[in-house]
Amino acid sequence: MDPKLGRMAASLLAVLLLLLERGMFSSPSPPPALLEKVFQYIDLHQDEFVQTLKEWVAIESDSVQPVPRFRQELFRMMAVAADTLQRLGARVASVDMGPQQLPDGQSLPIPPVILAELGSDPTKGTVCFYGHLDVQPADRGDGWLTDPYVLTEVDGKLYGRGATDNKGPVLAWINAVSAFRALEQDLPVNIKFIIEGMEEAGSVALEELVEKEKDRFFSGVDYIVISDNLWISQRKPAITYGTRGNSYFMVEVKCRDQDFHSGTFGGILHEPMADLVALLGSLVDSSGHILVPGIYDEVVPLTEEEINTYKAIHLDLEEYRNSSRVEKFLFDTKEEILMHLWRYPSLSIHGIEGAFDEPGTKTVIPGRVIGKFSIRLVPHMNVSAVEKQVTRHLEDVFSKRNSSNKMVVSMTLGLHPWIANIDDTQYLAAKRAIRTVFGTEPDMIRDGSTIPIAKMFQEIVHKSVVLIPLGAVDDGEHSQNEKINRSADACAMCLSLLPLLHTPGSTRGWNYIEGTKLFAAFFLEMAQLH
Numbered sequence: 101m102d103p104k105l106g107r108m109a110a111s112l113l114a115v116l117l118l119l120l121e122r123g124m125f126s127s128p129s130p131p132p133a134l135l136e137k138v139f140q141y142i143d144l145h146q147d148e149f150v151q152t153l154k155e156w157v158a159i160e161s162d163s164v165q166p167v168p169r170f171r172q173e174l175f176r177m178m179a180v181a182a183d184t185l186q187r188l189g190a191r192v193a194s195v196d197m198g199p200q201q202l203p204d205g206q207s208l209p210i211p212p213v214i215l216a217e218l219g220s221d222p223t224k225g226t227v228c229f230y231g232h233l234d235v236q237p238a239d240r241g242d243g244w245l246t247d248p249y250v251l252t253e254v255d256g257k258l259y260g261r262g263a264t265d266n267k268g269p270v271l272a273w274i275n276a277v278s279a280f281r282a283l284e285q286d287l288p289v290n291i292k293f294i295i296e297g298m299e300e301a302g303s304v305a306l307e308e309l310v311e312k313e314k315d316r317f318f319s320g321v322d323y324i325v326i327s328d329n330l331w332i333s334q335r336k337p338a339i340t341y342g343t344r345g346n347s348y349f350m351v352e353v354k355c356r357d358q359d360f361h362s363g364t365f366g367g368i369l370h371e372p373m374a375d376l377v378a379l380l381g382s383l384v385d386s387s388g389h390i391l392v393p394g395i396y397d398e399v400v401p402l403t404e405e406e407i408n409t410y411k412a413i414h415l416d417l418e419e420y421r422n423s424s425r426v427e428k429f430l431f432d433t434k435e436e437i438l439m440h441l442w443r444y445p446s447l448s449i450h451g452i453e454g455a456f457d458e459p460g461t462k463t464v465i466p467g468r469v470i471g472k473f474s475i476r477l478v479p480h481m482n483v484s485a486v487e488k489q490v491t492r493h494l495e496d497v498f499s500k501r502n503s504s505n506k507m508v509v510s511m512t513l514g515l516h517p518w519i520a521n522i523d524d525t526q527y528l529a530a531k532r533a534i535r536t537v538f539g540t541e542p543d544m545i546r547d548g549s550t551i552p553i554a555k556m557f558q559e560i561v562h563k564s565v566v567l568i569p570l571g572a573v574d575d576g577e578h579s580q581n582e583k584i585n586r587s588a589d590a591c592a593m594c595l596s597l598l599p600l601l602h603t604p605g606s607t608r609g610w611n612y613i614e615g616t617k618l619f620a621a622f623f624l625e626m627a628q629l630h
Contacts, residue, residue, distance in 0.1 A: 130624030134285065135536070138620045141279045146587055146613045149275045150258065153612070154251035156180065156233070156267045157260035163211075163234035163301040166202050174211040174297045177233045181295055182214050184274060188281055190216040190293070197298075197305045210304055211297035215317050218277065219290035225630030226290040227526070227623070228321045228563075230553055231270035231328065232299035235262040236578045243580040257583045258612060264584040265577035268612050269327035269570045270295065276619035288627035292321060299328075303553060310560050318561045322630065323526045325622075326554055327615075329547050330571040332438075334423065336414045337534045337618070339527060340567035341520045342442070342546035343554060345477035347486050348513035351379055351494055352470045354506050360465035370503040372469045373455060379507075380471050382497045384447045388430045388440065390475070392493045395445060398480045402439070410435040413543045423574040442546035445481060449473045474513075476548060483514035518555040519546070524564040529625035536621045537614055568622070570615035587613035 142149075161177040162170040182192050197210035211234075219226075238248035238261035246252040251260040262268070273293075280287050294317075298304045310318070331338040353372040360369065384390050415434045421427075431437050440446065453470040456462045475486060491509045498507045520527075522544060534542045547567070554565050576582045587610045 130288075130536075130621065130628060135621065135624065137283055138276075138279045138285075139617050141283055142275065142613060142616050142620065143587075145279075145282075149271065149613065149616065150251075150253070150586065152184075152275075153258065153263065153268055153271055154260075156271065157251040157262050158249050160249050161234050161262070161297060162237050163298050164237050166200070166206075166208055166301075168208065171208050171211070174234060175209070178211045178214060178295075178297050181233055181270075182212075182216075185214065185216045185293060188218065188274070188277055190218045192216045195309060197309070200298075200304050213297075213306065213309055214293060214295040215313070216293040216295075217290070217317075218292075219287050220320075221290055224288070224290050225322045225626055226292060226320050227626060228292040228294060228318065228324045229270075229273050230294050230324060230326045230557070231273070232266045232296050232303075233262070233270060234297045234300050235265070235267075236300050238580075238582075245581055248580075248582070253586065256586050258586050259581055259583040261582055263582055264330070264571035264575040264611075265582065266299070266328050268584040269615065272570055272612060272615040273325075273327070273619050275616040276623065279616075279620055280623070288623040289630070290320070291623075292317070299553070306553070307556055307560070310556060314561050318563070321561065321563055323524075323626070324557050324561065324563050324565045325526070326551065326557075326565065326567045327570055328551060328553075329549070329567055329569045330573050330575055330577065331569055332420075332543055332545050332573055333414050333416065334419065334572045334574055336540060336543055337538050338543040338545045338569055339522075339530050339534070340545050340547050340569060341522045341527070342479065343518045343551045343567075344442070344445070344546075344548055345481070345483065345517035345555075346474055346513060346515045346550040347477060347483055347490075347511055348472070348474040349490060350470050350472055350510050350512055351376065352468065352506075352508045352510075353379070353503075354468040354508075355504075356467045359467045362463045362465050365465055369465065370501075370505050371465050372505050373452075373466050375498065375501060375503050375505055375507070376452065376469045376471045378501060379494055379497055380449050380473065382493070383449070383473060388446065390445060390447045392447075392489050394489045395475070395486065398482065398485070399444060399478060400480055402443070406443070407435060409544065410438045413438060413545060420573065441548035443478055445478055446476045446548070447473060448476075476550070477515075477517050479517050479519045481517065483511075483516060487511045487514065515550050515552050516555050518551070518558060518565075520554075520558070520565055524566070525629050526564055526566045526626060529622055529629050530566055530568050532625045533618050533621035536625075537618045568618070570611045570618070572611055575611075585611040 159177045160170060160173045163174060182194050186192050193215045194212035195215060196212055199207040200210045201207050240247055246259050248261040251258055277291060296303060296306055329340055353375045355372050382391060417434055429437060431440060450472040454466045454468050456464055494509050531542055557565050571584055575584055
């Protein structure tokens with residue numbers, strides 16, 4: 101069969117399944133003829149969508165490394181995105197964000213934030229999409245099997261930095277809009293975009309812009325959609341309604357600024373490293389339980405109803421373990437793992453600054469060391485209270501060591517957890533759209549990581565926020581060999597090009613192209629439900 105005919109048949113089948121599921125007599129549904137046209141257009145133009153993603157991935161828009169070359173790339177990335185939106189007919193403003201002051205006293209320009217609008221029909225709902233086009237650092241020598249800035253398709257998977265975080269999802273939303281435009285169909289909803297280029301560096305200056313625009317750009321917004329996280333499985337879509345917060349700490353132990361020779365001073369000093377290791381070792385036990393007194397006081401009690409929500413979620417533990425390349429987790433059941441990722445706080449130790457960490461041997465006693473750790477917070481935990489609890493605990497442990505060194509504890513980041521009301525209109529629309537495209541109910545999940553922008557929008561703009569992830573759990577965001585799956589019928593001939601990246605027996609995913617259909621269906625569902 102001609103591949104294009106096969107894709108058209110698949111699109112028609114999705115629409116027919118939707119009609120059968122709803123019995124054609126339930127609540128209003130998007131027009132099936134329009135759905136079919138849009139889905140066919142997306143299938144027939146998927147090569148163009150992949151080519152655009154390839155062009156965007158080729159731009160090295162690294163916001164983490166504060167160097168002029170990458171900053172220039174960020175400006176180029178934002179200009180390309182603005183031009184893309186303008187060609188769709190959007191009214192686009194590129195907002196100057198001023199300079200970023202660096203710790204060394206230097207400054208670099210912050211890339212502009214794009215504010216764009218398509219449609220202003222007062223009878224329609226207005227959906228605002230947030231995305232970011234900056235990426236984490238990537239280098240072929242760090243373990244990538246392909247050039248991270250050359251999008252490479254292997255076994256239906258598109259490998260490249262930013263493919264899933266977040267250029268792919270941003271383009272999927274734009275592709276969905278372009279399908280309606282190309283078919284000369286009115287957009288079912290008014291659409292706004294807010295796209296930044298500094299998310300990986302902490303969304304520098306974005307909160308101030310959102311505050312300034314809350315009564316202007318955001319005044320007519322009804323709903324906010326973010327697609328900047330992952331499913332919890334390789335195959336089943338999800339909707340995210342909550343994330344953990346994050347309190348990041350540094351604990352410094354200092355004897356003097358200069359290091360010591362261990363032959364000259366070893367055995368007669370309170371060594372800073374020994375003090376620090378004791379402090380870090382006092383924070384969490386071998387089962388992952390946080391040892392800071394009072395840290396669990398505000399965690400809400402577990403109910404039977406909540407346990408049932410974890411039971412309903414699709415998570416193949418063996419697949420999850422294998423894709424994570426972990427021999428054994430701390431917990432043996434799906435429910436325990438999900439609870440400790442989402443509804444309980446966790447403490448992670450990240451590193452030690454000032455310690456000798458180079459290859460070889462060096463008999464040095466560091467004179468000053470800084471330990472770094474963070475606590476992921478869950479709803480009802482208070483950032484200020486956690487800061488006091490951690491500081492009090494470390495001071496107590498340090499005092500018992502009778503060390504002559506000086507200890508200083510500081511919290512350098514305090515981000516609150518976020519949770520949403522899953523009965524809001526756009527959650528129902530997202531569920532229906534997922535059923536339409538994927539033929540299944542989504543997993544309703546929370547995310548163990550922190551997405552500060554969700555809490556920011558909820559608190560400043562006071563609008564409903566939903567996270568609709570497109571990426572699969574094994575996409576490797578921030579890691580080597582980041583990828584997004586292309587489509588259900590992506591070609592297999594690429595296997596011979598790069599066998600190292602092919603997992604025998606693996607199934608081809610469909611996150612990028614079917615994700616584009618998901619957003620198109622979401623527009624139509626929102627129009628029906630608004």
